[in-house]
Amino acid sequence: MPSTVSAMSQKSTENRVFASALAREGARTGTARFLAERRELQSRLWTRTTRVPLAELNGWHCPPEADAFRHESGGFFRIEGLSVHAPDSAVPQWHQPIINQPEVGILGILAKEFDGTLHFLMQLKAEPGNAGGLQISPTVQATRSNYLGLHRGRPVPYLEHFRDPDPTGVLVDVRQSEQGAWFLRKRNRNMVVETTEDVPVLDGFHWLTLGQLHTLLAMDDLVNMDTRTVLACLPRRGPGGAAPGVADDAFTAALWRSLDPASGALHDMRSVLGWITGVRTRTLLRADRAPLSQLPDWTRDEDGLRHRTGRFFDIVGVRVEAAGREVGAWDQPMLAVRGTGLLALLVTPIDGVLHALMHLRAEPGLVDVAELAPTVQCHVDNYEVLPAAARPAFLDLVLNADPAAVRFDTRLSDEGGRFDRVGNRHLIVETGRLPEPPEHRWLPVHQLGALVEHSNYLNVQARSLLACLHALAAPGTTPPHRP
Structure with missing residues (x-):
């Protein structure tokens, strides 16, 4: 050791x-x-990657009638089918491929x-x-x-x-x-x-x-x-007092106070945990394995596995050549998405302490039904084929935000080992205090920090934006702005 x-x-x-x-x-x-x-x-x-048909992936079992795509070693990961039932949601049932990497x-x-x-x-x-x-x-x-x-x-x-x-x-x-x-x-x-x-x-x-x-x-x-x-996930807390320049920047000062548990919060932690437990308990969501070759609305062709609408995501095959890695060449399936996703966090000072509007979001692949997500987490183009009720709350507010209120705006990639050039626009937008819908809560950064010390509370998109929010805590930070 x-x-x-x-x-x-x-x-x-x-x-x-x-x-x-x-x-x-x-x-x-x-x-x-x-x-x-x-x-x-x-x-x-x-x-370097080259797209190849799924059936031509070396080392992978991918016949058209397969129930799942598997590696011949039995390791790495599988692409399986999932049948999802969410009777109380805007989309009560759907089918999809999913990556199973236990x-x-x-x-x-x-x-x-x-x-x-x-x-x-x-x-x-x-x-x-x-x-x-x-x-x-x-x-x-x-x-x-x-x-x-x-x-x-x-x-x-x-x-x-x-x-x-x-x-x-x-x-x-x-x-x-x-x-x-x-x-x-x-x-x-x-x-x-x-x-x-x-x-x-x-x-x-x-x-x-x-x-x-x-x-x-x-x-x-x-x-x-x-x-x-x-x-x-790193623990952090301001050293007390204010660094030069913080007192003149109301946003940074509110963010510094938000790092300190002594600064308070709109909701105490006991009520936050009770709210999370309540939403998880009443959310009806069942995800069952299904044969990949029999997923309704999904078709397989020479280019891969895709939804009939052309939305959501595709499963594609790639052949990889590499230099400087543990292995120099391999084949694998990957998940690909058209366009860039949107992850947005609305923030506002409440009693001088910066709070973020978090959405407790249910997803079929989570261990415990729902985790805290950004205010908005979506691919906007998907809503052209989804019911109007599925459109995220606050999406239009984010899309029409005053550029002067945008504190962070950067495109950041999802993990490149399973996803082919998939990324999301990361936005942090300052706003006024808005009402909380039932599955949203205003939480300060120190409560998010306390929750992220434990499993299954903040989803990966929320953690990604939390890292971006932490980056704004240094005095004089100049956030990027897009034209």
């Missing part, structure tokens, strides 16, 4: 994380240098102090479905099949820090869900482990502060989904 932290700083972990968030440059790699090295690395670490993977980030500031060892990783090439990934991003060697490739570097960590160095360790509309009860172990040992830095890895990662979050398709979910 590698040595970890034997004598922590007297400062709390929350304050050390927050101090790293205020450090816009690192002691090991400057941001400009990091971006320059990423450009240089693109020629040595890459993946194993729990590891998303782990290694942390270490340099010059008194926490840095995080990040990997520039090429995934077959990445938009824009290399993206910033956790130190370890591996399925169980990968780290047990079913891919017959090279061992996963740095894995030893996360398989059996010394508890004194563990800053984050929680199982979190993946996309509940596309994965069947999929979870990953989200970890941050601090070390004091000398760690060799391999090609493609860099030590960065949290402040640097927050700066890079403002760039399209650069910080990957797995990094965002782990960062969202």
Whole structure:
């Protein structure tokens, strides 16, 4: 077992994380240098994908009459059929393919102090479905099949820090869900482990502060989904008082107060947990396995498996060539979506404390019926073929938001190992205090932080936007704006 932290700083972990968030440059790699090295690395670490018919995927069992797409090893994942019954919803029944990957993977980030500031060892990783090439990934991003060697490739570097960590160095360790509309009860172990040992830095890895990662979050398709979910789980709390510039920025001041449990909340945590339990209990949602070859409204052709309307998503086959990864070539099915999704978080100060309007959203692939989601989570074009009642609350408010109220606006990718160039526009919009529909609540950031310490409370889209919201807490943050 590698040595970890034997004598922590007297400062709390929350304050050390927050101090790293205020450090816009690192002691090991400057941001400009990091971006320059990423450009240089693109020629040595890459993946190339070619679409191929599902039936031609090497190593996969994909005949047209199949009940599921399976890998010949029995590992990795399967594409199965699902029949969903939700009698009280706007769409009471539907059928769909879904990814079944029952194993729990590891998303782990290694942390270490340099010059008194926490840095995080990040990997520039090429995934077959990445938009824009290399993206910033956790130190370890591996399925169980990968780290047990079913891919017959090279061992996963740095894995030893996360398989059996010394508890004194563990800053984050929680199982979190993946996309509940596309994965069947999929979870990953989200970890941050601090070390004091000398760690060799391999090609493609860099030590960065949290402040640097927050700066890079403002760039399209650069910080990957797995990094965002782990960062969202980091404990953080403002050090008290106000840094220079905060008092003159009402939004940042309200966000700082929102990090502090002593600042209060519109709803106490007991009532929040009771509301979540109540919605989960009364929501009627049943998801049953169904033969993939017999899904109503889904057709298979030379290009893949798709819905008759051309909406929602497709299952396609890809052939991958790669350089700089554990394996140099493979075939696999992937999920592809037309267009860019929309994830939007409405925020407002309540009694001087920033609150976010969270939606308790039911999805067929979740372990416990419903998890907290962003205010709006959708692909807008899908509503052309869905009932009007299915249109998300607050969608029109988000689409027509005053540009001056937009605090964050960046396109960020979903995970590129299963999804082919799938991404979402991440929006944080400041608004006035709006009424709460039954499945919405205004929650401050410190309550979201308390909930994300546990499994099955914040969905992956909410965690992604929480990481973006955290990025706005540094004084002088200039959010990106689109024309």
